[in-house]
Amino acid sequence: MVASFSPLSDLGCSCSGSMDSESHSLSKVLKDFALLISVEWQVRILVLISMLLQLVLVVLGPLRYNNSSGIFRFVLWGAYISADAVAISTLTTMMHNGGSAIYGIWAPVLLLHLGGPDAINAYSMADNELWLRHAFNMVYQVSVAVYVVYSSALEGHALASAILLLVAGAVKYGERILALWLGTYSQIVKSCLPIYKFMKEGNVVRLSGYVVMGEKQVQKMIEKEGGAPSKEKGDIEPGTEASSLEGKGIVTTNDVKDHTGINEEDYNLCLSHALFKMYKRRFANLRFEEGIREETEELWVNNLGGVKAFRIVEIELKFMYDAIFSKWRTAAFSKWGVVVRLLNTTLMGIAGFLILKEREYREAQRLVTYVVISVALVVEVFQLCRIMISDWARVNLICARIDEIKWCRNCRMKVLEIAVLVLGKVQNVAGGDTYRSTGIQQHCLMETCLNSSPCVWWIAGFLPKDNFVVNGYIKAMHIHKVSLQEELKVFIFDILKKKISDLKGRREIQRIILLGIIRTCTELNDHCDNLEEIILILHVATAICDMKRVSLGEEENKNVRLSRILSRYCAYLLLSRPNLLPLHPDMARLTYLELVERLLKIQKSTMGVLGKHSHPQSIEKVSVEAKTVLAAATNLARRMLDQNEDERWKSLAECWSGLVLYMGCYNKATFHAECLATGGEFLSQVWVLLGHLGCGEQSDSAMKVKAEVPKGVY
Structure with a gap:
């Protein structure tokens, strides 16, 4: 059979292929x-x-x-x-x-x-x-x-x-x-070396006050000691007297203080900036040679006092934050x-x-395009305005005003004077006190254990002790902030002033403070080698005493308030900021969770007798069977309750203040700097204050005085 070909069929195939291609x-x-x-x-x-x-x-x-x-x-x-x-x-x-x-x-x-x-x-x-x-x-x-x-x-x-x-x-x-x-660690250390060399004992060049501006000139002075004089313009000959250094790029705090037209706020700002430059030495574990001088004690203890001293420290920490985490310094x-x-x-x-x-x-x-460009321009102008009203710009203008020969002549002097005045007014209106502390964190272990839902702790019982879910729940639900009162700063400063006056060498202040706490609370004698246990024992004892006070309807006085605030703040530090303390963070967390577990077992065995409104005698009765930390806390609370009310709370307030000073003596510079980016800590202010006064160790080693505390003595 012969196959037949049809033209129509070929045309149909051709059209179909063309349509598929199109x-x-x-x-x-x-x-x-x-x-x-x-x-x-x-x-x-x-x-x-x-x-x-x-x-x-x-x-x-x-x-x-x-x-x-x-x-x-x-x-x-x-x-x-x-x-x-x-x-x-x-x-x-x-x-x-x-x-x-x-x-x-x-x-x-x-x-x-x-x-x-x-x-x-x-x-x-x-x-x-x-x-x-x-x-x-x-x-x-x-x-x-x-x-x-x-x-x-x-x-x-x-x-x-x-x-x-x-x-x-x-x-x-x-x-x-x-x-x-x-903002790197190496550059921070490098930038503090000129000031460190200048402030060292035995340096032939001396200035009155702290250096606010002119570190490079100071470095030239130091480098030329014992060397041939340089012919460069503006160089300073070795051995030059302080009175002849005006107008050569160096401005000190005494220049600011003695200059007419500089108010107290501007002086505090310049003093904080100069102290900030000096305090960067803590990052390099360099010693504060000027901390033991009479001029330093005269400045901090006699001239500034409690409130002003902490105010200077707050501004200083703001400069430190800006230098590490922002562009305002550059x-x-x-x-x-x-x-x-x-x-x-x-x-x-x-x-x-x-x-x-x-x-x-x-x-x-x-x-x-219009939206993106407009927003970028507005943001740039806004940031430029913030730079112009920043503390850095204000210090720069004040120093330029004082250093007349280099910066200011005739009309320029008047322009800078007006600029400083206007800048101060605008800064107060626009910026406010951005460096002022707004509060202090609080955490109460007893309330966490006794007031939480039983379902939460039932679920937590199936998880490891150091599980992040348990830690996250405690931090999220049982940490709050209260206002930081001036009376707390004044009280701690007065305790520090008393400790300094009793000491011949400030390097031993940690040992003296710890011995004083153990002398007051003898129950801590067996726990003096673990700071976390000391904090927890004092914290639980303070909470029991406070519950006793509430149940008896006693009034709340200053010592009660300060004891409760510092007790809860130290518990917060132990839970959330253990890196700031001279202890091992993991061991501190486990010790804390073990105490929580013991309190929960007691609450379960007594069917809730440790409720929020329970009588403290019930707590003492069931807690006496517990061991270690809880037993020591109960014994301490029982002995404190036998004392006179005023004496009891005075002792607790002094113990807690001493403990905060003890923890602030250790140089945890990197961790304190990290805390500045997350709201800051009151302990950081204490750390800076103690550092300027030359108190404590200049390294971040943990609790070197533990071995020096004798056991069984008190």
């Missing part, structure tokens, strides 16, 4: 178009998200110094981590899907975002140590931005604005790297930093003006 090409075009649309919208969304993250950091960044809320820290941490990731992801998307002209404008704006806000340059000290990684990342991201601008084929005003934004973004990114580098305390910031703001303003003239972009692209 359909395939059309679907490919639609797919490519949809992909192009999705990429463009993806970039738009990412750019807007990056802008929103920057706004969150700009708004929340300055607040974290006084905010210890866990939710606040989580939001800020999430924004800080996400900001760089989103900006880098957007730049990468632009590079791989280039060709759009608008990308040439958006890429430099993302460099501004990568530069970060001034108030939160680093989230932790570990970020500063990674400055070299950030520097390599900067080189790569700037290269990507340049490539995107080049591939976008911009012309005219658009190209000029892109170049201006590119320069501004690269400079701001570089400023971030510089601030990270200056941007506000050098003339080049201010000039660079003004130049950057000007470049961004010119670029924004040029972009407004462009009409060739689509409506959506133009809208996103």
Whole structure:
């Protein structure tokens, strides 16, 4: 059979193949178009998200110094981590899907975002140590931005604005790297060496007061001791008297104090700044030679007193926070930093003006561009204003006003005088006391165990003792903050003043304090080698005495208030900040949880007799069967309850104050600095105060005096 061929059938096959080909090409075009649309919208969304993250950091960044809320820290941490990731992801998307002209404008704006806000340059000290990684990342991201601008084929005003934004973004990114580098441990130690050499005993060059400005000149003075005089302009000959150093770039606290027109607030600010520069030696474990001098004791003990001393320390810690975690040190305390910031703001303003003239972009692209550029410019102006009213700028202006020969002549002197006055007024209205402590954290172990739901502890019974769920629940639900009263600062300062007057050598203050506590509370004698046990014994005993006072309807006096606040604060430190204390954090946590477990077993066996309103005699009755820490706490409480009420609370208040001073003697510099980024701690203020007075050890070794405390003596 012969096969037949039909022309119509061939034509039908041909038409069918042509239709399939056209359909395939059309679907490919639609797919490519949809992909192009999705990429463009993806970039738009990412750019807007990056802008929103920057706004969150700009708004929340300055607040974290006084905010210890866990939710606040989580939001800020999430924004800080996400900001760089989103900006880098957007730049990468632009590079791989280039060709759009608008990308040439958006890429430099993302460099501004990568530069970060001034108030939160680093989230932790570990970020500063990674400055070299950030520097390599900067080189790569700037290269990507340049490539995107080049591939976008911009012309005219658009190209000029892109170049201006590119320069501004690269400079701001570089400023971030510089601030990270200056906040590293090695640079902090290096920056304190000139002051350390200057303040050492036996130095032939002396200045009256502490150095506020002019460390480089001081370093020249030291380097030229015993060497040939240099011919450089402005150098200072060795052995120069303090009275002849005016106008050569060195400003001391005595210059500020003696200068007419400087009020007490400005003097306190300059004194805090000078002390901050000196206190950086604690990071290098360098000794405070001036701490044992009569002038130091005269300043802190006699001239300042309790409230003013802690006020100076608060401002000093704010300077320390800014130097480690923000850009304000680099941007506000050098003339080049201010000039660079003004130049950057000007470049961004010119670029924004040029972009407004462009009409060739689509409506959506133009809208996103206007929003992003406007927000970036507003943020830059806002941060520039904050720099101008910062404490760093104020100290710089005060020093420039005093150093007349170098900075001020005739009308310039009057301009600086007006600038200092206006800046002080604006700072009080706009900034307020951002360095003032707002409260002190509290945690009561007894309330945690006795007032929590039984279901919670039933579930916790199936988990390990050191499980993060149990620790997280206790920290989240049973820690609160109370206002930090001035009477607490005055009381601790008075105790410190008394201890100093009784001592010949301040290096032994830890041993004397610990011996005094054990002498008062003999039940601590068997536990003197474990600070965590001392804290828990005193804490439980104080809680039992307070419950007794409430049940008898006794009034609350000053010593009761201070004992309760310090007791709960030390318990909080043991639970949440063990790294600040001279003990092993893991052992402290296990000791705490073991005591919680014992209290819960007692509560369960007595069917809730240890309730919130139970009588303290019930607690004593059931607790006597317990061992170790709980037994010692019960015995101590029983003996305290036998004493006179006034004597009892006076002894407890002095014990707790001594314990806080004891813990503040140890140099946990890195951990104290980390705490500044999470709301700060009152113990950090005590640590700084004791350091300036030369009290305690200059290293962070834990409890060296344990072996010196005799057991069974008292």
